[in-house]
Amino acid sequence: MIKSSLRAGSNLFIYYMCFxxxxxxxxxxxSLFWDASTVVRPPLVxxxxxxxxxxxxxxxxxxxxxxxxxxxxxTPFIYDRQTMMSGAQIQxxxxxxxxxxxxxxxxxxxxxxxxxxxxxxxxxxxxxxxxCQLYHVPxxxxxxxxxxxxxxxxxxxxxxxxxxxxxxxxELKIMPSLEAFLRQHRHDHDSxxxxxIDAICVNQNDLVERxxxxxxxxxxxxxxxxxxxxxxxxxxxxxxxxxxxIQQYASAQREGQESVRKFQENLIxxxxxxxxxxxxxxxxxxxxxxFVRSWIVQEYVLGSQKGTAxxxxxSLQLSLDDMKALAFFFTxxxx
Numbered sequence: 001m002i003k004s005s006l007r008a009g010s011n012l013f014i015y016y017m018c019f020x021x022x023x024x025x026x027x028x029x030x031s032l033f034w035d036a037s038t039v040v041r042p043p044l045v046x047x048x049x050x051x052x053x054x055x056x057x058x059x060x061x062x063x064x065x066x067x068x069x070x071x072x073x074x075t076p077f078i079y080d081r082q083t084m085m086s087g088a089q090i091q092x093x094x095x096x097x098x099x100x101x102x103x104x105x106x107x108x109x110x111x112x113x114x115x116x117x118x119x120x121x122x123x124x125x126x127x128x129x130x131x132c133q134l135y136h137v138p139x140x141x142x143x144x145x146x147x148x149x150x151x152x153x154x155x156x157x158x159x160x161x162x163x164x165x166x167x168x169x170x171e172l173k174i175m176p177s178l179e180a181f182l183r184q185h186r187h188d189h190d191s192x193x194x195x196x197i198d199a200i201c202v203n204q205n206d207l208v209e210r211x212x213x214x215x216x217x218x219x220x221x222x223x224x225x226x227x228x229x230x231x232x233x234x235x236x237x238x239x240x241x242x243x244x245x246i247q248q249y250a251s252a253q254r255e256g257q258e259s260v261r262k263f264q265e266n267l268i269x270x271x272x273x274x275x276x277x278x279x280x281x282x283x284x285x286x287x288x289x290x291f292v293r294s295w296i297v298q299e300y301v302l303g304s305q306k307g308t309a310x311x312x313x314x315s316l317q318l319s320l321d322d323m324k325a326l327a328f329f330f331t332x333x334x335x
Contacts, residue, residue: 104170106203114139115201116194119186130165130182147196149299150230151289153177181230227303231288234314242285243316245278250325
């Protein structure tokens, strides 16, 4: 019973957690970036303070009701690295919510430049406002930074309202899934590093910029300090039980084979006594959209090479070792 219920929906997860390179090399998209000549891994160094670029004042309507650019045929992978500061003085750009704000307009990137964002803490009269700053830096002089891997969850019907964040005091519409991450990440405050997030750091309305940034994706995901994987909000008790199970099994695995054996015996005993089947909860956990999108594999393969990745599901967090332990658990259950 446990084995059959685990089988559905878990094979993809096992494959790219246990054998990420093999999975990636079997995808048609590998030619977009998996080129040994482009895999450059310069040492992570902090950039010198650089000039903050002022964005133009003109407002422009930003239409985000478009396909996830990572799915568009003419732009098969949309990524860019953008800038963050590493010594420049941060100005308080929290907007006044009492006045209408202009729509954010991107300043053009110079050749070889990227953007990083700095998520500002809660200040001002309205703590619900999310504010950040964007900075331009050369890709060859990147500070320590984190990159986000997440599912856009684009609404093709155009019926879902897009939340507003404030970039340098100006309005920018984003997807609800990204807004939920920013709110949770700000609340967690577990890192002060700048972020690279495709939907914010890349001007999605500029096809030329998008195509140029694609070429930088491999370096972006191999030079990062930490990969942050957003699985969505922890919206029910079953997800919390599933994450606790994963952490407990990972802990048993670290303690050794005897602990793993006792964990498995207790699991089988509980199933026989109560009929409670953890596999149902684990499959629900693994059915989240991040696990079923093929392009996610590429981000994971590149970004997790240094072993510094965190999986966030609302306020719950799982380490890379936790998730690898879950993949190993599945290989045993399906053997």
